[in-house]
Amino acid sequence: MSFDLQLMGSLATRVGTNYAATDAELAEIKRLLKDPQTKSKQLEEDIALSEARLKNLREQKDALDESMHSYRALLSPIRRLPRDLLQEMFLACLPHERNPSMSTDEPPVLLTHVSRQWRHVALHTPRLWAAIHIPVPSIPRNHLGEPLSDEYSRRVADIMEQRMCIASEWFERSGVCPLSISLHEWNAHWASDVFATVAKRCLIPFCRRWKDISLTTCASSIRPIQELSAADTPLLESLRLHLTTIMVPPPTEDIHAPWKHGSILQSLRLTQFQISAKDRDIPYSQVHWGLLTTLVIEGNRWAVSMYPDLAAIKNVLRQCTALIECTVQTSAGVMYSPEGDDEMQESPIILPHLKALTLEEKYDASFLWQLHAPSLHQITYSRTPSVEPTSPSPLLSFLTSHPDVEIQRLHTSSGSMLADEFLTCLKCCPLLHTLHIKTGKYMTPMASPMMPTIAQHLGQIGLNDSLLIAFAPASVDIEDVLCPKLEDVEFMMDSKFSEEAVLDFIRRKQNGEDKHLSKLRRVKFHFSRKKPFDKNIEADVKPFVEEGLQAELLYDRPFMKGPFSLYDGLPTIYPQFPSLPGFHSG
Template sequence: MNVPAPGFLVNLFVTDEEAREVRETMQQNQLLMASLDAEIAKAQAALRQLVSQRTEAQKLLESNSAPSDTEVKAIREIIRSKEREMEKLEGEVAEARAALNAMIDRRAEVVEESGPSSSAVDKFDADIEGARSVLKEHSSLPFVAFPPEVLGEIFVHCLPRDTLFIKTSLKDCPLLLTQISSTWRSVALATPALWTSIEVKLSVNSCLPNLALIKTWIARSGSCPLSFYIEESIQKDYYEEGMITSAAILQLYAPHYHRWRNIRLQYQDWRIDTGFLKLPRDTPPQSLESLHLARDFWQPAEYDQLSLMLSAPRLRNCTWVSNTDLGTFHAPFPQLTTLYLERPLIAEDFMHILSEGARIESCQFFVLASAGSNFTRPSYPVLSHNLRSLDLTADLFGPLFNQLELPCLTHISLRRFDIVPHPAPVWPHQEFMSLLTRSKCSLEQISLSDMDISPDQMIDCIRHTSPSLEKLILTNDRRMRHVIVNDDVLRLLTWTTPDAGGSHLNVCPRLSMVKFWNCHSSSDGVITDMVESRWKARDGGPVKLLNIAFLMLEKTTHPEDLRRLDMLNEGRVGISIIRR
């Protein structure tokens, strides 16, 4: 008779053949348990993904762009429903595995008592197989029951929504989807829409991701439009022969030139070859919709190719960060909806671009208004434009405000170019209020940087924009030492209930974000009164609760503010405080 393996119990009255069969059966059971462990691990990985998605949904509920009350209620109900499903699933998996372990243990006892060929053992084998089926069903999760086309569409909706360009991380989609199970992997690899976007970063020492993965990414994209972001942080002084640069990456994408949709190219040194000269020269990329180019200077040899790209018939969004004048390339201003320029313009060029670009909805400009020779003459016509978002850096704002009428404007961001303190105020309050009155626009966001607007003028702006204002961002360079927000401004923004008495009229019922940076001076406790009045839900409260606040406070002069704001932040996060 063979000697049993350590820890292996066997009935001494069975034959050697029967003992061998029992031993093989137990070995098979061990393999079964290993298989079950692997399947459960897959299920747990999928569950972790669902939990992660639930967390992202919860962040959305607390985000700056909060959904409506109806949407919040619906999303919370979905989250609760998914949590109940996951809890039920986890419970069933645990119960099934416990039952399986108990049956395997009991089967071993029966084998010892009755031998491996008894009917009782056969029944246990059937029950064990049934338990295994239950675990397999749960480990696959409901998604596997979907047709591959539907599952692939679900995968596409798992891609990050906050960026056009996907980072190649094993912790994020789409690579994460290839690690859950063989079914998910095969579906993910067969879904071209998952592989249409990529972010590439190049330095002296690395190319992330590597060329092989970039090639694989392109191959998986099928015939879908392509989006890619190449950031090259290589200086000519450190360049060596054979080093991977953006030119090598563009060569991989050149055969797919007709599929380019969203392109972002960012270079550190204008002397390094971009690879543009090796791109097709006979036609623009027909699918190109968004183009972001950042390079100090463009070489004349590249002008023709740049002009060709800018002539793409579907181009709608353009960002130009360069000292080379965009006008050199006959930019398609009439067809653009978004235009961001960081190169300084004179006021006349600014007005000319807006007059040509009648479809522009969002723009960013840097204007030196003092350089315009004839711009301020009385006969210069007022331009009515359908801009929705204006981000403007300038040395003089008054002349620009006087020439504009913006009835659709919802977001305005103003930044003064010259931050050196002036002996007299430079904020053009009369011109700004005239612009708002003339335009009859509903501003949702006001952002002022390095402005010397006074508290009384700020109160005037708040009252005028009160019905629609949602975000108020006021930031100054610390060298300005200029106060915009004082007790009067804060008390105006403090929400009071109707039965509180007094003649205070509540303003800005939709305010959801404030940022006061190096522009604030108030008595201890006043700023917390304002935040607290908009932080907690109550009858007769504002339409929207304040959910984000950025504040800068002195520890020595605002101990009460800091204590109370920390308490508010413990109950519901969203308050960021710089303690000085």
């Protein structure tokens, strides 16, 4: 302030301008700056001293905190947990939908890297090591089945040697616990010595403890497994076989070695069986079908010859009287219908305990018209679309002919039925609380215009605002409400829903004014258009999200590509959209 006052006299009015000082004024300015510069230097020295003192104080504090931290760690409640409780916590950390990997980024291996105590507890908890996923890298081959690279083959051998050692240690740590093992060889279209070696060295020595086994490989690579007997696997409850077929087999190779009589398929504890293979790979005579509670029979969706025969599937299902869950893919090679098939029509498929059915039909290959399942509550249904679809839909025929069946969950796909059939199906399901519709696996932008299927008709007739009004009309008459118990809806396909109708639907379901309408727990809508700039449905839905509703409202990405896209051939870069807790938009 004193420096400014001194300038007030002669140069104050010149400060902040482009004025060029005279020689006399320059000398005067230098004289005026001498004392302030000295003061500034002194202040700089004082600041340096203060910063040094502050740094010293911080170092003292950090050292003190560090010494206290060591003692505070002793106060941590988790250190005082009983060993058995800590073990249960470790077990709860394991993935529930799959077997744990060997990765150090997830349990159980991750738990051994936290502390010495945790490592000791983890290594001495056998159940923690009772499940494992073992991936087997595929070796690229030419059309004759010869490896394309010897160097790559050696690398695969080295990697698998390491993984086999880890797996052996893993099983040793599991003590006497029943084992859950998934052995996966990606894209295996040739017999694999590596897979067979892993099976012989790591799996078979522990076969008496097998409980849940999943094998993904070439059909001819499981011969060591086929040689085992039911007596070798007394604990086996679940067996999943994802088998591929050699694309161009050597003429001298027998790729379809039979299962040994009395094989593991005849284990008396086996209640869950899954096989993905062509018909001749399925050992129909080996399995105790009447003991199964879960059955999955799948094929190769890209080739008709890779699917199990429908007649054989029917015969199997008739024997599976204890089934609770069932998944079947039927073949597309032969037309099946009630007419002209008197023997099958007279022999129904009776599954009294079946609760969940997943059915992927090919064209007109269906057994639904023969199925009798009074306990069925969940259906996942898809059907390969044809240019001239059979009417009525097999699913519709089943629902209309079995009014006593109370379907609560329905999952279907575009192309599975026509729009009017879809609406009739919904009317047959008054207790439905979950409805999911997704784009069919076989529908493409180029193919869908040729097929008068759900992909077109639902978008123009069924999946529009009138459907949402039918689910939650403004003036409620319970007899006119479609599926009043709906709580979980998902429409992931082309539709004609407007944002206003979706918002009104959510409001009517959530306002609680009508006790006949169940509130929504989850909604997921796909708007088959770009996100409009003049609408902000997220803000309107936010209050319901804050009350617990899970909402996902998705739009076509701005860079979504298609046959006529202006972005075709350019790198795909998806913009990021902000989301609210419990709310997702795109």
